[in-house]
Amino acid sequence: MTPAARLAAAIDLLIALESQPRRPADATANDFFRARRYIGGGDRRAINDLAWSVVRQRLRLDWWLARIKCRTTARMLVAAELLLDQSMDVEMVLAAFPGGQYAAEPLSVLEERLLRQLDASRAGIEGLVHPDMPEGIRLDLPDWVLPGFRARFGDRLAEEAAAMEAEAPLDLRANLLKTTREEAAAALAAEGIETRPTPYSPWGLRLPHRRPVTQTKAFLEGLVEVQDEGSQLIALLTDARPGMRVADFCAGAAGKTLALAGAMRNRGRITACDVSAPRLEGAVKRLRRAGVDNVERHLLVPGDRWARRRAGQFDRVLVDAPCTGTGTWRRNPDARLRTDPTDLAELCTKQGEILHSAADLVRQGGRLVYATCSLLPEEDEAQIEAFLDRHPDFAPLPLAEAWTEAGGAGAPPAEGPYLVTSPARHGTDGFFAAILQRKPVG
The missing domain is CATH 3.30.70.1170 (Sun protein; domain 3)
Structure with missing residues (x-):
């Protein structure tokens, strides 16, 4: 494909993403390329790179376009990305839209005028960040997460925000x-x-x-x-050992289930639970490839009596709770645009309900591990505080103690009672984990 054809395909991909704003961008992109199998690997990477640059910088690009009163379109987003973020001059941007077969149509008279106005509005500013930007846009963070992130990171907020923009390993x-x-x-x-x-x-x-x-x-x-290292640490801290009975209560596609099975050397029993049948079905191939044979799957459905019948039977129960995913935004930059305060409120309610249900499965002296890939205190420490108020028969196991018991080398990766990892401090995605031990009777 020519560079102009790649640019046109990137615009089409952005239009596809816009048409399904609540769907994860990677799923939409997979469908996009599956329908265009003629696009080779190198072309696909170039198309993805341009489209994802726009998605990653969308908050800032929207601010620049609003500043010149330009209606946001995929074409103008790409033009602004080339001008502001990729250091092309106006003539180079115009040349990137040559028209003709497979290429994007030339910028219209209005689009060209807006492009030149955008260039003039920079007033010597290089790059996308402008001193007049509100804090959230300057940090590439939606306003609704700023209080939680500020509480989490304090004066390291800018450093962590920058790390969330970097390419993840x-x-x-x-x-x-x-x-x-x-x-x-x-x-x-x-x-x-x-x-x-x-x-x-x-x-x-x-x-x-x-x-x-x-x-x-x-x-x-x-x-x-x-598997991200932070996710591996959650499996490590669950401390599942050979011969134990373990429940992965929100198993999804079984990423952590696989790690638990490895730690258990295929001895004992793991029950991988989820509310999604397709996710559980998707785990089958992974389990077979890994040689795992100590896992059974269970689909949780409304009115399900499975948990009640197995109350107090598990040595370890891992709750990898559904969350806003704010800790994974460097991998999933579109989630900054897809998630809002309503989602946070709904997820916090769901997290509390899941924790309450999962607690019944834990035997006396067993452990409940609560984890999220969120860095918002509302989904992390606040959930644990609310749970402990409701369940006085559980107590936190300090991170340092859990780390040593699980065989972690050296000092644990975080201070305090809970595991908290972040891109800037640890080079991992942002994860939270609390290890809660059920007190023995008597």
Whole structure:
């Protein structure tokens, strides 16, 4: 494809994303490219890079276009991205819209006038950040998360916000059922993919940039799984051991279930629960590839008596709760635009209900692990405080103690009673985890 054809395809992709604003952008993009199988890998990457640059900078691009009273369209968003973020001059941007077969139509007289007005409005400013921007837009954060992020990060807010804009590394987890971390690294290296050990997870390998790992022999044979180091730490802190009975109460596609099975060496029993049948079905292929045979799946449905019948039977219950996903925004920048305060309120209610239900499964002396990929205190510490007020038979196990018991090396990655990871401090996605122990009777 020519550069002009790639640009036209990026505009079409942005239009597709706009048409389904509540759907995750990666799902829409997958459908977009599946319907255009003629687009090769290199062209696809170039199209994705341009479209995702617009998505990642959307708050700022909208501010610039509103400043010149320009209606937001995919074409003008791309033109503004090229001018402001990719340092093209006006003539270069105009040349990127040449018209003709497969290329984007030339900018109209109005669009060109607006482009020149946008260029003039910069007044010597380079890049997308302008001193007149409100704080949230300057930090590339929606206003509704600022109070929670400020409470979480204090004077490190700008540093963390900047880290959320950076490209995320690709983390892998060695599958202990088939290999060791060192052997997995060697297998990948033999295929031309160099990795380094993650600093906190004893199972993790990190690639500084994304690579087509899922096409490697190491992945296809189940030696490694894609999993952020922060997510690995939650599985580690669950401290699931061989012979235990474990429930992964919000298992989804079983990412953490796989890590728990590896830690348990396939001995004991894991029940992977979820409310989504497609997610549970999607886990089957992953479990088989990893060689996991100690997992059963259970679909949670309204009126389900499964949890009641199994009250007090599990040594470990992991609740990887549905959340706003604010800790994953560097990987999912579209979520900044898809999520709003209404979602936060609804999710907080759901999290409390799930925790309450899952608590009944934990045996006396067992542990309930609550985790989110959110950095908002409302979804994290506030949920734990509310739960403990309602369930005095549980008490937090301090992070340092849980870290040592689980076999973590050195000091735990966070201070305080709970695990909190973030992109700037740890190089991971943002995760929260609390380990709650059920008090023995008597």
